[in-house]
Amino acid sequence: MIQFKNVSKTFAVGKREIHAVQDVSLQVNQGDIFGVIGFSGAGKSTLLRLVNQLEYPTKGSIYIRDTDISKLSARELRKQRSQIGMVFQNFNLLTSRNVFGNIAYPLKVAGYKKQAIKERVNELLTFVGLTDKANDYPEQLSGGQKQRVGIARALASSPEILICDEATSALDPETTEDILRLLKKVNRELGVTILLITHEMRVIQSICDKVAVMENGRVIETGEVFDVFTNPQQLTTRRFIQSVQKDLPSESILKEWQKTNGGKLYQVIFKGSATVDPILSTITKQYDVDFNIVYGSVQELQEKLFGNMIISFVGSEQNTKKVLGELEKRVEIKEVY
Amino acid sequence: MNVDWITFWPRVVDATAETIFMVASTLFFGTIFGLTIGLLLYVSRTNNILENKVIFNLLNFIINLIRPIPFIIFLVAVSPLTRQVIGTTIGTVAAIFPMTIVASFSIARVVENNLVGIDSGVIEAAQAMGAGSIRIIITVLIPEALGPLILGLTFMTISLIDFSAVAGTVGGGGLGHLAMTYGYQRFDTSVMTVTVIILIILVQSAQWLGNTISRKIMRR
Numbered sequence A: 001m002i003q004f005k006n007v008s009k010t011f012a013v014g015k016r017e018i019h020a021v022q023d024v025s026l027q028v029n030q031g032d033i034f035g036v037i038g039f040s041g042a043g044k045s046t047l048l049r050l051v052n053q054l055e056y057p058t059k060g061s062i063y064i065r066d067t068d069i070s071k072l073s074a075r076e077l078r079k080q081r082s083q084i085g086m087v088f089q090n091f092n093l094l095t096s097r098n099v100f101g102n103i104a105y106p107l108k109v110a111g112y113k114k115q116a117i118k119e120r121v122n123e124l125l126t127f128v129g130l131t132d133k134a135n136d137y138p139e140q141l142s143g144g145q146k147q148r149v150g151i152a153r154a155l156a157s158s159p160e161i162l163i164c165d166e167a168t169s170a171l172d173p174e175t176t177e178d179i180l181r182l183l184k185k186v187n188r189e190l191g192v193t194i195l196l197i198t199h200e201m202r203v204i205q206s207i208c209d210k211v212a213v214m215e216n217g218r219v220i221e222t223g224e225v226f227d228v229f230t231n232p233q234q235l236t237t238r239r240f241i242q243s244v245q246k247d248l249p250s251e252s253i254l255k256e257w258q259k260t261n262g263g264k265l266y267q268v269i270f271k272g273s274a275t276v277d278p279i280l281s282t283i284t285k286q287y288d289v290d291f292n293i294v295y296g297s298v299q300e301l302q303e304k305l306f307g308n309m310i311i312s313f314v315g316s317e318q319n320t321k322k323v324l325g326e327l328e329k330r331v332e333i334k335e336v337y
Numbered sequence B: 001m002n003v004d005w006i007t008f009w010p011r012v013v014d015a016t017a018e019t020i021f022m023v024a025s026t027l028f029f030g031t032i033f034g035l036t037i038g039l040l041l042y043v044s045r046t047n048n049i050l051e052n053k054v055i056f057n058l059l060n061f062i063i064n065l066i067r068p069i070p071f072i073i074f075l076v077a078v079s080p081l082t083r084q085v086i087g088t089t090i091g092t093v094a095a096i097f098p099m100t101i102v103a104s105f106s107i108a109r110v111v112e113n114n115l116v117g118i119d120s121g122v123i124e125a126a127q128a129m130g131a132g133s134i135r136i137i138i139t140v141l142i143p144e145a146l147g148p149l150i151l152g153l154t155f156m157t158i159s160l161i162d163f164s165a166v167a168g169t170v171g172g173g174g175l176g177h178l179a180m181t182y183g184y185q186r187f188d189t190s191v192m193t194v195t196v197i198i199l200i201i202l203v204q205s206a207q208w209l210g211n212t213i214s215r216k217i218m219r220r
Helices: A044-051 A075-080 A099-109 A114-128 A143-155 A171-188 A203-206 A225-230 A237-242 A250-261 A281-285 A317-330 B004-045 B055-068 B069-076 B079-086 B090-115 B120-128 B131-174 B174-184 B190-218
Strands: A002-013 A016-027 A032-039 A059-064 A082-090 A161-165 A191-198 A208-216 A217-225 A266-271 A290-301 A304-314 A332-335
Touching: A002 A044, A002 A266, A016 A044, A016 A208, A016 A225, A032 A044, A032 A203, A044 A059, A044 A161, A044 A191, A082 A143, A082 A266, A082 B120, A099 A114, A099 A143, A099 A317, A099 B131, A114 A143, A143 A161, A143 A171, A143 B174, A161 A171, A161 A217, A171 A203, A191 A203, A203 A225, A203 A237, A208 A225, A208 A237, A217 A225, A217 A237, A217 A332, A225 A237, A225 A250, A225 A266, A225 A290, A266 A290, A281 A290, A281 A317, A304 A317, A317 A332, B004 B055, B004 B090, B004 B174, B055 B090, B055 B120, B069 B079, B069 B090, B069 B131, B090 B131, B131 B190, B174 B190
Parallel strands: A032 A191, A032 A208, A082 A161, A161 A191
Antiparallel strands: A002 A016, A002 A059, A208 A217, A266 A304, A266 A332, A290 A304
């Protein structure tokens, strides 16, 4: 659906060159919710703007379906842009127009007739749950409501692709959840492919199917969200994951543990079906070893379960070894302290 | 030698009408030219939708050239051109010409200043929706800046009332002319007082109207 082929973007700031995007190749498939995560300055915002040519690539090409969009004429580009909805961090609503007028704007640009505009806007207001706000002006709305208008506006001309520039970063946690649910609904009910950028791992965790991690203009890791979460390869990726799920208790707790108990601690990671079977208790019972869960969590990712536990074993050394051997066959386990 | 107010009133009324005519015409033409120049100046800025260094620098230079000249000097300096274009340098119509030039460039600056205040994200959003530059100018830039723009134009209107009085002293007609010939040269304090009061009323009315319209547009 969207394909980046060796795309680079360099800005000249005075005499200095800033390599915002460097040799990025990505493939976003139809129906995906694809998230790009990175700290600020990683180049994700520029990457997003390349999709609708608000920024032009210095090198490489971007394909939407089979069209190389950098080869479009100005007129064709405007038409292509109206087929890509864009949602912004700061909403970017027209303050001179009310909610109805803001959602109607892209339809006017696309040349819809008055009656058709009215019908479509009402449809969208219902979809985003703002039917009673049609005549309100942006300054009368809360942040979450403004973003709903922003999303309705982006969807107005029935685009196949929605690109979201930090769509939830200006919102409080609860409103963020609402907007994420709405984006998921857009994806599932309307079949819109979504490419979003964010610096918040929980956005990736809660709605994305695929993720790419960006650092210094490059994509350093990409894959299914579940795989990246459960088996991160890069340090930056690990840091992002730890922002939503700490996989280890803090150092002071570990020290305290060692002082009072002294036993070894193991990290056990359960994925998918391993979370369902009572593996741990079955195996430990078999070898007459007790276990103690010091720390841990079980989370849902892409409708699959993912558990992470810090465990100590209490039993004879020999049996503990056997338990570890059995567990290694079924789950990931490693000594952490 | 004071005037006879029974016969003099109609002249005051005429002079007031002339002043309003001069100011309104100048405001009309000045807004058309000023809006065009101001928009050009804004969109041709670096990193803007129709970035063009040559146009920007040229317009910027002309504005900075004309604005610092005191109006009374500009009026006299430009009079040969006024004669070429209007045919005369005497009367209300002749005064409108130099007033329009000065107003256009001042309004251009006012327009530019107000447009700079628009959040660039809104323009980006319109571009992302497939809107072209002309459409963005008409449907985004002007409406978004309209409230403060009206206040800027109000400020300009008041300057124009001032300009019209200045123009009146060198043959422009209107209240300025009346105040000079009767109030100043014939030492008639009553004429001076009346013209000053009328000018104050004009300024206050313009300000009130401008405030009311802009408040309505900005909804506050």
